[in-house]
Amino acid sequence: GAVVSQHPSRVICKSGTSVKIECRSLDFQATTMFWYRQFPKQSLMLMATSNEGSKATYEQGVEKDKFLINHASLTLSTLTVTSAHPEDSSFYICSAIAGSQETQYFGPGTRLLVL
Amino acid sequence: LAKTTQPISMDSYEGQEVNITCSHNNIATNDYITWYQQFPSQGPRFIIQGYKTKVTNEVASLFIPADRKSSTLSLPRVSLSDTAVYYCLVARNNDMRFGAGTRLTVKP
Numbered sequence: 640g641a642v643v644s645q646h647p648s649r650v651i652c653k654s655g656t657s658v659k660i661e662c663r664s665l666d667f668q669a670t671t672m673f674w675y676r677q678f679p680k681q682s683l684m685l686m687a688t689s690n691e692g693s694k695a696t697y698e699q700g701v702e703k704d705k706f707l708i709n710h711a712s713l714t715l716s717t718l719t720v721t722s723a724h725p726e727d728s729s730f731y732i733c734s735a736i737a738g739s740q741e742t743q744y745f746g747p748g749t750r751l752l753v754l
Numbered sequence: 755l756a757k758t759t760q761p762i763s764m765d766s767y768e769g770q771e772v773n774i775t776c777s778h779n780n781i782a783t784n785d786y787i788t789w790y791q792q793f794p795s796q797g798p799r800f801i802i803q804g805y806k807t808k809v810t811n812e813v814a815s816l817f818i819p820a821d822r823k824s825s826t827l828s829l830p831r832v833s834l835s836d837t838a839v840y841y842c843l844v845a846r847n848n849d850m851r852f853g854a855g856t857r858l859t860v861k862p
Contacts, residue, residue: 743845
């Protein structure tokens with residue numbers, strides 16, 4: 640099946656620092672990946688659509704200069720949270736599209752804690 | 755955007771069949787319907803996907819009526835480990851926004 644990995648699985652950082660999260664499609668190529676954020680007891684909130692070789696498309700209300708997305712290859716997309724603050728603490732999940740039916744497969748998520 | 759509506763929560767007991775229905779009244783011709791399961795602090799896991807009628811795999815069945823304005827995920831003989839949040843997703847043009855999901859609690 641289609642496998643998506645994320646690294647790191649959890650990260651703790653100080654306020655004001657930047658954190659990079661990697662999302663990889665392990666056994667397939669993904670021209671499109673998605674980044675979500677999820678707060679406790681809530682649904683997944685789509686942050687942006689990451690397209691290989693082009694700029695990401697951000698959802699309304701998501702600051703593109705704060706959440707930098709790079710999709711430089713068909714198997715890797717990165718999300719960088721710049722100048723992180725405690726309110727950025729959340730569970731970040733990526734996904735990638737695979738197959739003719741455009742099924743979305745998810746990574747295991749990254750828990751970010753900003754102190 | 756094919757907005758989806760699901761019950762917020764459901765309770766069941768071990769060994770019962772559970773049916774979770776999702777409404778998607780403005781589904782488009784090319785849209786597929788996909789269901790996911792999510793445990794706390796994990797990414798959603800693909801359960802099943804369908805376009806019309808009935809689809810069955812080793813863990814679930816998906817029933818889609820002819821008008822495709824709703825779908826029902828059927829979990830046969832649930833166990834405690836099936837306690838999770840279940841999401842239906844109807845995607846169009848890579849518009850992958852999730853609804854609120856259904857929190858299923860399986861009791862002994």
